[in-house]
Amino acid sequence: MPLEITITDEPKNGKRISLAGSLDTDTAPQLEASINESIDSSVTTLILDMKDLEFLSSAGLGIIFMTMKELNSRQGKIILINLQPQIQRVFDIIKALDGMSIFKDREEMDVYLAAMQQKVLDGE
Amino acid sequence: MGHEQIKGRADEKFIHDLKLVTEEWFANIINHGYVDNETGEIEIELVAVTDGIRLTVIDSAPPYNPLENNHKQPVQDFSQGGMGLIIIKSLTDEQHYNRNETQNVFSITKHYNPDR
Numbered sequence: 001m002p003l004e005i006t007i008t009d010e011p012k013n014g015k016r017i018s019l020a021g022s023l024d025t026d027t028a029p030q031l032e033a034s035i036n037e038s039i040d041s042s043v044t045t046l047i048l049d050m051k052d053l054e055f056l057s058s059a060g061l062g063i064i065f066m067t068m069k070e071l072n073s074r075q076g077k078i079i080l081i082n083l084q085p086q087i088q089r090v091f092d093i094i095k096a097l098d099g100m101s102i103f104k105d106r107e108e109m110d111v112y113l114a115a116m117q118q119k120v121l122d123g124e
Numbered sequence: 125m126g127h128e129q130i131k132g133r134a135d136e137k138f139i140h141d142l143k144l145v146t147e148e149w150f151a152n153i154i155n156h157g158y159v160d161n162e163t164g165e166i167e168i169e170l171v172a173v174t175d176g177i178r179l180t181v182i183d184s185a186p187p188y189n190p191l192e193n194n195h196k197q198p199v200q201d202f203s204q205g206g207m208g209l210i211i212i213k214s215l216t217d218e219q220h221y222n223r224n225e226t227q228n229v230f231s232i233t234k235h236y237n238p239d240r
Contacts, residue, residue: 025151055140057147058207086140093214094207 001055003027005034014045020052023060032063039067044076047109051082056090077101081109131175132236141215142177142234148208149181149190149230157185157228176217176235183228189221190230 001022008016015038023031039046046067050056068078080102083091091102103109134142150166158164167182190209213219216232223229 024147025154055144057144057151058211059151061207086137090144090211093211 003030005031007038010047013042015039015043016047016049018049022055023053024055024057025059028059028063035067046071047079049081050087053087056087079109081106145212145215145232148211152208153183153185157183157188176233178231178233180231184226185228187223188228191219191221
């Protein structure tokens with residue numbers, strides 16, 4: 001199964017990568033290349049939308065964790081949304097969700113981001 | 125109904141997990157076992173056992189027992205091979221490794237267990 005990658009802009013130097021299909025040994029290099037090409041050091045928030053991602057193996061996890069480390073090293077963050085149950089299970093097995101925020105859907109993420117923004121505005 | 129009758133069936137989750145385990149082990153053989161080879165053979169055998177599937181994968185790479193691999197690297201280092209083995213062990217019920225004269229023979233059994 002191929003991997004489809006769609007990259008769109010988000011507010012405040014954010015980017016969203018929507019993945020569809022299979023992120024596995026065959027396709028992980030494609031994602032790595034897309035990230036290297038489109039996610040430069042100005043990007044502080046990277047949203048990985050996995051709504052149409054059906055299959056994820058350790059090769060794909062490797063790219064996601066590498067990107068997470070890179071973003072964390074410059075105070076950026078990676079946000080995962082719309083994980084299907086089989087994808088969530090792979091993350092659960094590896095139990096390496098530190099440094100990542102996971103939301104059920106876009107709405108839940110927006111509520112979180114609005115709350116974060118409010119905290120900043122309140123000077124907390 | 126005899127005891128030998130097949131118990132349970134492969135649902136979508138079972139098939140997904142078996143596919144993932146197969147991918148992880150193949151990737152391991154290709155990335156590590158056959159790393160210096162342009163080509164290499166991998167033989168795969170699927171057997172329906174009474175309450176699940178037994179998958180056997182045979183390769184001719186140098187000896188490598190995945191079950192003796194004590195992960196010195198913490199998971200946080202996110203080595204792909206390390207994560208692959210964790211996934212294989214988590215999603216299967218039994219794992220066996222055997223080295224014959226020239227081949228690695230790795231087999232896993234996965235039961236039709238809705239809890240896993």
